[in-house]
Amino acid sequence: MSTLTSPVWHPFTQHGLGDPIPLISHAKDAKLHAADGQSWIDAISSWWVTTHGHAHPRIMAAIRAQTEKLDQLIFAGWTHEPAESLAAELIRITPDPLTRVFFSDSGSTSVEVALKMALGYWYNIGEPRSRILVLEHSYHGDTIGTMSVGERGVYNRAWQPLLFDVDTIPFPYEGHEQATLDALEAACAAKPAAFIVEPLILGAGGMLIYPAWVLAEMRAICARHGVLFIADEVMTGWGRTGTRFACDQAGVIPDIACLSKGLTGGALPLAVTLCIEPIFEAHFSTDRAKTFYHSSSYTANPIACAAANANLEICRDEPVQQRIDTLADAQAAHLSLLSQDPRVANPRRLGTIAALDIVVPDAGYLSNLAPRLIAFYRDHGVLLRPLGNTLYVMPPYCITADELAQVWDAIAASLAKVADASV
Numbered sequence: 001m002s003t004l005t006s007p008v009w010h011p012f013t014q015h016g017l018g019d020p021i022p023l024i025s026h027a028k029d030a031k032l033h034a035a036d037g038q039s040w041i042d043a044i045s046s047w048w049v050t051t052h053g054h055a056h057p058r059i060m061a062a063i064r065a066q067t068e069k070l071d072q073l074i075f076a077g078w079t080h081e082p083a084e085s086l087a088a089e090l091i092r093i094t095p096d097p098l099t100r101v102f103f104s105d106s107g108s109t110s111v112e113v114a115l116k117m118a119l120g121y122w123y124n125i126g127e128p129r130s131r132i133l134v135l136e137h138s139y140h141g142d143t144i145g146t147m148s149v150g151e152r153g154v155y156n157r158a159w160q161p162l163l164f165d166v167d168t169i170p171f172p173y174e175g176h177e178q179a180t181l182d183a184l185e186a187a188c189a190a191k192p193a194a195f196i197v198e199p200l201i202l203g204a205g206g207m208l209i210y211p212a213w214v215l216a217e218m219r220a221i222c223a224r225h226g227v228l229f230i231a232d233e234v235m236t237g238w239g240r241t242g243t244r245f246a247c248d249q250a251g252v253i254p255d256i257a258c259l260s261k262g263l264t265g266g267a268l269p270l271a272v273t274l275c276i277e278p279i280f281e282a283h284f285s286t287d288r289a290k291t292f293y294h295s296s297s298y299t300a301n302p303i304a305c306a307a308a309n310a311n312l313e314i315c316r317d318e319p320v321q322q323r324i325d326t327l328a329d330a331q332a333a334h335l336s337l338l339s340q341d342p343r344v345a346n347p348r349r350l351g352t353i354a355a356l357d358i359v360v361p362d363a364g365y366l367s368n369l370a371p372r373l374i375a376f377y378r379d380h381g382v383l384l385r386p387l388g389n390t391l392y393v394m395p396p397y398c399i400t401a402d403e404l405a406q407v408w409d410a411i412a413a414s415l416a417k418v419a420d421a422s423v
């Protein structure tokens with residue numbers, strides 16, 4: 001029986017374990033603060049969304065200014081300046097073939113939109129296709145459709161009966177890349193509608209990194225077979241992987257791209273799905289039946305769009321790339337120091353993201369290692385959230401050298417605890 005006094009049911013939280021839930025009153029840069037003066041370094045960017053840091057003054061100012069003008073507007077058949085300028089700028093900074101911007105409000109919805117666009121395209125050109133190809137260990141969200149294209153497991157077992165069938169391409173582990181490419185080639189021959197991938201790094205699947213040339217090859221195979229290529233850049237976008245988008249590192253131009261998380265600098269929920277002109281063209285008609293029937297109430301919310309415009313200005317005017325490069329170098333140095341430790345396996349890094357696997361004494365110990373580690377870090381003033389025995393650090397770009405050192409010190413201390421099974 002629950003003895004909770006709060007009615008709040010938290011996401012991905014087992015309330016039955018009774019872990020304390022810190023109450024945060026304010027945040028600035030890389031720090032979260034409680035009213036009683038306690039603070040934590042936000043080493044996972046509040047679940048991968050905060051890029052420049054919490055409460056960036058220009059984003060906060062843009063939000064304040066927008067609240068004086070227009071709070072919300074129906075976006076079906078109406079428009080507003082913040083959305084128009086944001087869409088124009090997104091088209092300007094992405095490769096030329098991406099010409100259209102569809103707004104929604106979360107990473108999951110941007111992927112749902114991508115899948116609906118892909119099927120809508122094939123349906124409207126009179127060649128209906130519905131199979132989706134996915135990469136093993138992928139994560140694309142928690143709605144029924146996005147769970148369908150993601151890894152099946154404990155996180156979605158109860159809903160399996162509702163999930164649609166997909167064809168899964170094996171993850172391109174080092175030395176097995178050709179098997180991935182061969183499987184994709186074979187699957188493409190069966191004329192699926194689309195292939196959806198997280199470019200260069202699978203986030204929730206365990207920070208699994210694969211090389212740019214494999215991404216480029218996968219894209220080329222889809223192009224050869226006329227299979228739509230969907231890049232889910234929800235986590236990888238906005239500099240996380242060292243470049244603005246992960247696809248940039250592979251010279252890959254997707255047919256459909258999903259962006260969210262850092263789109264507003266992490267301040268407000270907003271997402272976009274970009275697509276190539278033929279997908280828009282397939283829906284462009286005097287025939288109402290060809291309309292793209294998708295909307296959510298807060299599509300292109302003006303305040304969220306204003307925050308995103310401020311994010312893009314920051315990327316344009318401030319030395320963001322320099323901060324990213326500095327953070328990437330610092331992460332590399334910390335990771336390399338720790339990788340001498342026998343309890344560390346598979347140290348890996350892509351841009352600002354550093355990850356490692358903790359060598360655990362046995363499987364039983366592994367089963368609830370992550371919650372115990374989360375508590376350990378929380379007690380050491382650091383917000384980290386391991387995925388099983390995979391530990392990763394993904395901080396906002398403004399994190400100071402001292403703060404980052406504190407994060408890695410906490411990790412080193414936790415490894416010592418894991419060694420004598422005392423965490």
Ligand SMILES: *Cc1c(COP(=O)(O)O)cnc(C)c1O
Binds near residue numbers: 111139198203233261
């Ligand atoms: C987080 C994430 C999503 C889902 O985004 P939400 O905003 O949580 O719905 C989709 N794809 C990837 C790659 C993600 O990391």
